Amino acid sequence: MGPWLRSQNQTWYAQFNGRQINLGKDKKAAFREYHRLMGSGASIKDHPVRVVLDAYWTWLQTNRAPETCKPRKRILQTFGQSIPPKLRVSQLRPFHVQSWIDKHYATNGPTRRADLIATIKTALNWGMKMGYADANPIAQMEKPQRQIRQEFVPFDQWQKLLNACKPDLRDFVAVMLVAGARAQDMLKYEAKHFDGSRLVLPIQDSKGKRRSCVVYLPPIALQIVKRLASQFPEGKLFRTRARVPWDRNSLRCRFRSLKKTMMMPKLCATTLRHSWAHHRLESGQDTLIVSKLMNHVDSRMLATRYGHIEEGRRLAEEATKITPILDLGIGPDTVQGQPAEV
Numbered sequence: 001m002g003p004w005l006r007s008q009n010q011t012w013y014a015q016f017n018g019r020q021i022n023l024g025k026d027k028k029a030a031f032r033e034y035h036r037l038m039g040s041g042a043s044i045k046d047h048p049v050r051v052v053l054d055a056y057w058t059w060l061q062t063n064r065a066p067e068t069c070k071p072r073k074r075i076l077q078t079f080g081q082s083i084p085p086k087l088r089v090s091q092l093r094p095f096h097v098q099s100w101i102d103k104h105y106a107t108n109g110p111t112r113r114a115d116l117i118a119t120i121k122t123a124l125n126w127g128m129k130m131g132y133a134d135a136n137p138i139a140q141m142e143k144p145q146r147q148i149r150q151e152f153v154p155f156d157q158w159q160k161l162l163n164a165c166k167p168d169l170r171d172f173v174a175v176m177l178v179a180g181a182r183a184q185d186m187l188k189y190e191a192k193h194f195d196g197s198r199l200v201l202p203i204q205d206s207k208g209k210r211r212s213c214v215v216y217l218p219p220i221a222l223q224i225v226k227r228l229a230s231q232f233p234e235g236k237l238f239r240t241r242a243r244v245p246w247d248r249n250s251l252r253c254r255f256r257s258l259k260k261t262m263m264m265p266k267l268c269a270t271t272l273r274h275s276w277a278h279h280r281l282e283s284g285q286d287t288l289i290v291s292k293l294m295n296h297v298d299s300r301m302l303a304t305r306y307g308h309i310e311e312g313r314r315l316a317e318e319a320t321k322i323t324p325i326l327d328l329g330i331g332p333d334t335v336q337g338q339p340a341e342v
Helices: 029-039 049-063 066-082 094-104 108-131 156-164 167-179 219-231 249-262 270-282 287-293 299-304 311-319
Strands: 004-006 011-015 019-024 198-201 212-214
Touching: 011 287, 019 029, 019 219, 029 270, 049 108, 066 108, 094 108, 156 167, 156 249, 167 219, 167 270, 270 287, 270 299, 287 299
Parallel strands: none
Antiparallel strands: 004 011, 011 019, 198 212
C-alpha cells in the first residue's frame, strides 16, 4: 500500500512495519520520501526529529501542568525550525543543538543554556521510550555548569521589604516570606484551596501533576489568607488594589521599584522563596524538613540549586560537638584540667 492523504490535516502518510509515518503535506515530496524509505529499508524507529518534537509537545500538554509546558513551547519550536525538516533522529548531532543555542540564546547565562540542552535531551529520551528512535544521539552532549542561586533577602531586611510594598503586594510578599510558597502557585490560590490551616492545590494544578502541593501557613500567613478568603470567596485570593488577580507581568512591574529600594537588581518573587529557605536553614531547621515544606521530593534540590545555604558554618559546629581529649605526649597527662582519654 502506497502513501495516502489524511483529510483532517492534509498530510501524507505511509505504513511501515505496522506503523504510520508522516511524509509531509507536499504530495511530490511525500512520494519521494516514501520511495526513499522503501529503497533504504529505513527503520520505523528513525523518525524525523521534528515529528518527535511535535509528538512530545502533544504529550506534554496532556500530561504536564500548563506552567511546565509553556516555557518549553518556544524551545521546541525554535529548535525544530533550526534543523532541516527531514533530519532524522539518527542524523542529529550535538552541533545542531549548539548552533541553535548560539543563534537564539547567545546572551543567556550557563544555567539557561543547560536548561535548553536538557529540554531537547528530555524530548529525545521520551521519543526513545515511545518507539520513535533507537537511541538519543545527543545523550552525551555536555551541558554548561549551572550558576548556583545566591540571591536572597536577609532576615533582618524582611521588614524593610514589607514596608516598601503597597498593601496589596504586601499580602503576597508576606505569605511568600513566611510560608515559602512557589510564586507560580501563589497566582493560582483561591478560597477553595484553603482548608483552615493550609493551602492545598489539587494534583492537576500542581507542578509536575504528580502530587498535591501543600503550603503550611504560620500565624501571619494564616491571618492574611483567612482575610482574603473571606473577602474573595470566589476566584483568586491574591489581587491588586484594583481587585485584578496578580499575574507574572503585574508582579514584574511592581518588583521594579522594590529592586531599587532594596538595592537588589535580581530581586523577584522567586527570591522570596529562596529567602524563606535560607532563613529556615540558618535557624537550624533540618534540611529534609525544609525540603518537604518546599514540596520537594528530597533534599537534593536544596543541595544543588540553593547555593546561598551556608553549610560551612553549620558543618563546623557539628564537627566540634564531639571533641575527644588525647594525651599527645607533650605535657602532663591532663589536657585543660581533664583526665586524658585513651
